[in-house]
Amino acid sequence: MKKQYQISRSEDLHNTIIVPSSLKLPQQMKITFGTHSAETVEVKSAGNEGRVILSSELAERLLLPDLKVPLHLFIEGEEMVIGPLIGIFTSGFTSFPMRPIGDRTMFFAKLLSVKSNIGAIPFVFGEQHINWEQGTINGYFYFKEGWITIEVPYPNAIYDRLPNRKTERQKQYRAVKARLQEEYFIPWYNPGFFNKLDISERLQQTSVEKYLPETHPFTAFSIVERMLADYGHVYMKPINGSLGLGIHQIIYDRQDEAYYCRYRDKNKENKLQKFSSLEALSKYIFKNRNLNSMLVQQGIHLIRKEQRPIDFRVHTNKNEHGEWQISALAAKVAGRGSVTTHVKSGGVIMTAEEIFTNKVEQKQAVDALNKAALEISKALEGTVEGLIGEIGFDLGLDRQGNVWLFEANSKPGRSIFKHPELREFDLLTRKLSLSYAVFLTEKSITSPGEVIK
Known part of the structure; x- marks a missing residue:
């Protein structure tokens, strides 16, 4: 765990910072908060190990909120960076003080509430909140x-929380990202929604290919026919879909x-619904669909709970050391007759303990899922x-x-x-999603070329 310091301010000091005596620092340093800096600040030492004191006027110059x-x-050479200051970039702001980000206000409130746990100052902003001339x-x-x-300086790192692909493609949001990265060298993480087909094609060239079901862009129903002969059932999905919308499972019954x-x-x-031929199915089900935006994926015979298929949601996060770790795992049991395990389609969230009553089976399953998630995380990082x-x-x-996968x-x-037994992992994932900014801040100071991608 990296050391954190309680920051306070004093009216009795001028252009001065008092640090613990264990920090052996030059007598004068450049002090930085976000993108604001103060040169030739006098550095004094005192015995209080967990506390740093700034002169009030210095804190105000840096726009460091109390x-x-x-x-x-x-600390790098003769510069000390206090922080990190983390900007969470999004859209959809409203004029209502109690709900400034509309329906997502509670999500952001919970995200910002972990600031004391990670030793950082996070805030939410949109492109309309940037004062380009003042740099704030x-x-x-x-x-x-x-x-x-x-009002704060530009942050040390930016966490991208744009809500959807449509917003992400808009020029003004792309322009903000480009300017803050190119002119101010601010690390920007989690940009972009994944494209299912693109991810599959990229991972086919890596060591995690073994986890990939056979997947192709839809070009003709002859592909569907061939894959049905091989696997018995397939899924047709929107390439850029989310929330399980637009997914179709096609099954071939050899007996009848x-x-x-x-x-x-x-x-x-x-x-x-039942059809006598694939042609009849396609004419009825997909008559108004643009099939060029779909992919065809191998069906897998999944383990089941009460005859209902199960899949698993596994979250991975990078921590403050820049390392991948498992942050949550849950089972999702499909609703009766549902094509997906999504809750809105009748799916039920369960813990691994609820799925596997046998402890040995539970450990084997969880270990296999965790191993795959970490391997795929590292492979994705290298290809995206x-x-x-x-x-x-x-x-x-x-x-x-x-x-x-x-x-x-x-x-x-x-x-x-x-799920009540997964709430502690809710907190962990929120903490880790901001802790990664601690790592990026340190890297941007010591090795800036490594974090601007």
Whole structure:
């Protein structure tokens, strides 16, 4: 655990910082908070190991808010960086003081509430809150009393929480990212939603290929026919889909030579329909669909609970040392007749203990899932542009105990944390998603070329 210091201020000092005597520092240093700096600050030592005192006017010059949050000191040569200051970039702001980010306000409130645990100052902002001429941001901060805005410098690292692909493609958001990265060298992590087909194709060139079901872009129903002959059932999914929307399971029954399609209709009802041919199925089910935006994926015979298929959500996060770790694991049991395990389709969240009553089987399954998630995280990091700090995997276990990757999510949903026994992992994932900024801040000071991707 990196050392954190309680930061306080004094009216009796001028252009001075008092640090613990264990820190052997030059008598004068450059002090930095975010992108604001003060040159030739006088450095004094005192015996208090956990405390740093700044002159009030120095804190004001740096725009360092007095939040009573313990912070890190990053020291490189004759510069000391206090922080980190973490900007969480998003969109969808409203004019309502109690709900400044609309329906996602509670998510961001919970995310910001971990600041004392990680030794950082996080805030939320959008492109309209940046003061380009002053080099500052009017950031949203959350306290027990509610939300307030505070003017702060540009941050040490930026966590991308844009809500969807449509927003992400808009010019003004791409321009903000480019400018803050290129002009101010600020590390920007978790940019971009993953494209299912692109991820599959990239991972096929790596050591984790063994976890990939056969997957192809849809070009003709002859591919579907051939894969049905090989696997008995396949899935057709939108390449850029999310939340399980638009997924169809196609099953071939050899005994009665019939085709079945399981899907969720416009009325949000689970459907299973029978067809005499694949042609009849395609004309009825996909008559209004752009099939060029779909992929075809091998069906897997998953382990089951009460005859209902199970898949697993495994979260991985990078920690403050820049290392991948497992941060959550939950089972998702499909709803009756549902094509997916999503809660909105009747799925149920369960713990591994609830799924596996046999402790040996439970350990084998969890170990296999965790091993696969960490291996795939490292492989993805090596093949995808940008800095990745968290991934949510949808993994399956077949009846032989093999692990299969169905999907990787760069901005994973959080529905699994509604389970009462998974709430501690809710906190852990929030802490880790910001702790990674501690690592990026340190790296940007010591090895800046390594964190600007």
